[in-house]
Amino acid sequence: xxxxxxxxxxxxxxxxxxxxxxxxxxxxxxxxxxxxxxxxxxxxxxxxxxxxxxxxxxxxxxxxxxxxxxxxxxxxxxxxxxxxxxxxxxxxxxxxxxxxxxxxxxxxxxxxxxxxxxxxxxxxxxxxxxxxxxxxxxxxxxxxxxxxxxxxxxxxxxxxxxxxxxxxxxxxxxxxxxxxxxxxxxxxxxxxxxxxxxxxxxxxxxxxxxxxxxxxxxxxxxxxxxxxxxxxxxxxxxxxxxxxxxxxxxxxxxxxxxxxxxxxxxxxxxxxxxxxxxxxxxxxxxxxxxxxxxxxxxxxxxxxxxxxxxxxxxxxxxxxxxxxxxxxxxxxxxxxxxxxxxxxxxxxxxxxxxxxxxxxxxxxxxxxxxxxxxxxxxxxxxx
Numbered sequence: 001x002x003x004x005x006x007x008x009x010x011x012x013x014x015x016x017x018x019x020x021x022x023x024x025x026x027x028x029x030x031x032x033x034x035x036x037x038x039x040x041x042x043x044x045x046x047x048x049x050x051x052x053x054x055x056x057x058x059x060x061x062x063x064x065x066x067x068x069x070x071x072x073x074x075x076x077x078x079x080x081x082x083x084x085x086x087x088x089x090x091x092x093x094x095x096x097x098x099x100x101x102x103x104x105x106x107x108x109x110x111x112x113x114x115x116x117x118x119x120x121x122x123x124x125x126x127x128x129x130x131x132x133x134x135x136x137x138x139x140x141x142x143x144x145x146x147x148x149x150x151x152x153x154x155x156x157x158x159x160x161x162x163x164x165x166x167x168x169x170x171x172x173x174x175x176x177x178x179x180x181x182x183x184x185x186x187x188x189x190x191x192x193x194x195x196x197x198x199x200x201x202x203x204x205x206x207x208x209x210x211x212x213x214x215x216x217x218x219x220x221x222x223x224x225x226x227x228x229x230x231x232x233x234x235x236x237x238x239x240x241x242x243x244x245x246x247x248x249x250x251x252x253x254x255x256x257x258x259x260x261x262x263x264x265x266x267x268x269x270x271x272x273x274x275x276x277x278x279x280x281x282x283x284x285x286x287x288x289x290x291x292x293x294x295x296x297x298x299x300x301x302x303x304x305x306x307x308x309x310x311x312x313x314x315x316x317x318x319x320x321x322x323x324x325x326x327x328x329x330x331x332x333x334x335x336x337x338x339x340x341x342x343x344x345x346x347x348x349x350x351x352x353x354x355x356x357x358x359x360x361x362x363x364x365x366x367x368x369x370x371x372x373x374x375x376x377x378x379x380x381x382x383x
Contacts, residue, residue, distance in 0.1 A: 006088065009082055009083075009084045009086070009087065012075045013072065013075075013082040015073050015084075015087070015089070015366075016051075016366065017365070018366060022048070024369055025367055028367070031336060032044045032336070035354075035357055041355075044358055045358045045359070046359045046360075046361065047220055047221070047224075047358065047360045048217070048360075048361040049214070049217045049361075049364075051089055052089065053088070053089065053090065054091075054213070054214045054216070055087075055090045055091060055094065056091050056094075056131065056213055056214075057129070057213045058087075058090055058094050058125075058213070059127075059180050060072055060084070060125045060126075060127070061074055061081055061124055062105075062113060062123060063113065064112050065112065066105060066106065066109045066111050069105040069106065070083040070112070071084070071098045071101065072084035085102075089365065093134050093164070094127045094129060096164075097127050097136045097138060098125065098127065100157070100160040101138070101157055101160075104153055104157045105153065108151055108152045108156050110122055110151055110152075113143055120143060121143055121144070121149045121150055121151070122140060122141070122142060122150060123141045123142065123143055125138065126139035126141070126181070129194075131196060131215060132195070135163075135164055135166035136161065137166045137167045137168075137169070137190075137191075137205075138157065138161075138165065138166075138168050139169045139170075139181070140169070141181060141182070142170060142171070142173065143173065145172045147186060147188060150170065154168060154189070165189070165190055166194060167190030167193075167207070168188045169187050170185070170186045170188055171185050171186075172184040172186075181208065185208050185264075192206060192271075193207075193209075193268060196244075198219055198244055199248035200248065201248040201251075201272070201276070202275045204272050205242055208262075209241060209262065209265045209267070209268045210265060211241075211242070211244075212244075213363075217361065218244070218360075218362065221332065221360050221362075222248060224372060225245060225305070225330055225372070228356075229249055229253070229303055231252050231253075232252070233254060233303045234253070234255050234300055234303070235256040235257070235301060235303045235305065236257045236305070237257070237259065237304075237306075237307075238304070238307075238308070238317060239259070239260065239306060239307050239309070240258045240265070240305075240307070241262070241268070241307070242268030243269040243272045243273070245305060245307060246258055247269075247273070247276070250280055250281075250283055251276075255283045257285050258284060258285070258286045259289070259291055260286075261289055261291070270286075292314030295316065298321070298324065301326050302326060302328070303329075304321065304329045304330070305329075305332075306329070306332070307331075308333070310334050310335035312335060312338030313342050313345075319345070321346055322346045322347070322349050323349055325375075326377065327377050328375070329346070329374065330373075331372070331373050332372050333370065334362075334368070339373070343373070343375075346375060347375070350378065351378060352375040352378070353378050355375060355376045356372075357371070357373050358371070358372045358373075359372070
């Protein structure tokens with residue numbers, strides 16, 4: 001592994017604005033401490049791990065030309081790309097795969113995308129490393145509806161990666177858009193989903209499903225959440241994704257109602273449930289759709305778990321939780337600003353009280369932090 005001071009891409013790469021710093025930004029830490037003080041809680045515990053080689057998944061832009069393709073990140077506020085072949089925060093397999101794809105582009109003459117004229121074939125890459133096998137799942141994002149636009153590139157990538165390739169996919173993104181992935185995903189070769197053992201349970205990640213990039217630290221968060229859930233609880237989990245938090249809890253819960261809106265998340269959840277013994281699988285039910293429209297999952301729930309996107313809780317869900325509070329609400333937040341807003345809404349009616357606050361540095365060297373909080377009903381609470 002390279003030393004923290006040895007990043008050949010800074011500047012101008014914007015990916016790690018705090019590269020080499022081991023602590024959270026002072027402003028974020030102050031906000032976390034202020035929440036704890038207001039709730040009469042001790043100073044928050046910070047969970048962290050090495051930032052070197054931590055990213056098991058990455059989305060990278062492809063620009064330049066077929067003779068000199070560039071794979072990396074855009075400079076801040078622009079479409080000028082920074083080529084990052086030796087990124088020290090990527091898992092080494094990601095760097096290796098990106099280099100092989102670059103050579104495959106040169107070999108086949110496939111043109112990278114150009115933003116201003118909206119031409120070229122290959123726009124982005126998504127690379128995901130499966131920890132147990134160190135094989136890589138690759139998504140080639142093309143500027144067309146079908147993989148024909150990529151010519152012989154998929155075959156060249158498959159040949160170059162060989163046994164190190166886990167799965168190869170084409171994603172269609174033909175429109176002018178800042179969105180990296182389009183809605184259409186086609187498997188070209190290999191397996192349909194990577195598999196991660198999280199707290200002893202197999203969790204499946206199709207390429208279109210959300211997944212955390214810092215898996216060792218995420219697994220620590222799952223273990224911490226498990227400690228907050230009493231045995232034989234009736235649970236509801238909103239924004240469950242592929243089930244990476246809830247599936248490890250199913251074996252010791254009375255029941256879990258899973259809610260997710262993403263088709264890819266639901267596909268991964270279905271694979272995960274299918275891999276669990278039948279008697280345990282029967283404890284699960286799935287309510288697909290928007291969280292704010294799946295409020296039936298709350299009925300009779302002792303413990304509610306939420307892991308929303310950065311925009312926070314759906315208004316209907318936060319209202320229902322605040323007015324008809326469960327014994328315990330566990331909230332894993334990726335947006336601190338929105339968490340502060342949601343906490344005010346959740347505690348305003350006086351049924352829920354904040355009992356704990358911990359931080360997870362899922363995004364080393366950046367301005368972001370993942371925050372775990374739990375709130376208990378003022379009268380019952382979780383035992």
